[in-house]
Amino acid sequence: MPHTKQPDFTLACIERPTHLHFIVTGINGPDALLAYAKKVIEQSKLIGVEHILVEDKLAGPRMNQIDSYAALSEISNIARPHFRAVAVVDEQIGETIGFAETVVVNRGLNFALFRTMPEAERWLLGQIGDD
Numbered sequence: 001m002p003h004t005k006q007p008d009f010t011l012a013c014i015e016r017p018t019h020l021h022f023i024v025t026g027i028n029g030p031d032a033l034l035a036y037a038k039k040v041i042e043q044s045k046l047i048g049v050e051h052i053l054v055e056d057k058l059a060g061p062r063m064n065q066i067d068s069y070a071a072l073s074e075i076s077n078i079a080r081p082h083f084r085a086v087a088v089v090d091e092q093i094g095e096t097i098g099f100a101e102t103v104v105v106n107r108g109l110n111f112a113l114f115r116t117m118p119e120a121e122r123w124l125l126g127q128i129g130d131d
Contacts (some may be wrong), residue, residue: 002125005032006035007025007026007027007029007031007035007036007131008027008029008032009024009026009032009035009036009058010024010025010026011023011024011036011039011040011043012024013043014051015047015049016107018051018124018125018128019049019051019052019053019113019124019128020040020043020047020051020052020053021053022036022040022042022043022052022053022054022055023037023054023055023057024036024054024055024056024057024058024124025037025057025058025059026031026058026059027058027059027060028058028059028060028061028063028071029058029060029063029067030063030067030068030071031084032058033063033071034040034071034075035070036074038078039078040054040078041079041082041098044082044083045082046111047092049106050082050083050084050085051083051084051085051086051127051128052083052085052086052087053067053086053087053088053089053107053120053121053124053126054086054087054088054091055117056088056089056090058086062092062093062094062119065099068099068100068103069099069103072100072103073103073107075104076103076104076107076111079109080107080108080109083109083110084110084125084127084128085110085111085128086104086110086111086112087112087113087120087121087123087124087127088111088112088113088114088120089113089114089115089116089117089119089120090113090114091115091116092114092117094112097113097115100113112126118131122130
């Protein structure tokens with residue numbers, strides 16, 4: 001059986017009064033994205049928080065649209081039952097920001113992708129206020 005390398009990332013969690021703030025660092029790629037998303041879901045369920053802010057600080061080349069689509073589709077389907085709102089900050093997102101948001105939102109997850117923390121925090125706090 002071939003040995004597969006575990007995704008290279010670290011995940012920190014900060015409990016805020018209204019949400020959980022995750023900071024992920026490491027090497028970008030579909031495996032890392034899926035693995036850290038599963039950890040975010042696991043930890044959020046354990047703590048019982050449904051509003052999430054993720055700071056994606058993964059380094060390296062951006063994923064192509066096929067890999068992004070597959071990873072985001074899977075994550076959306078897993079995450080949808082557990083979250084009321086998810087904001088993700090990725091300063092390196094570039095022109096695929098609309099594509100990534102559309103993939104996730106079309107799968108029924110209240111999700112937004114931002115280039116800056118202030119934008120993401122504003123949106124997330126607005127979602128919490130609408131609950």
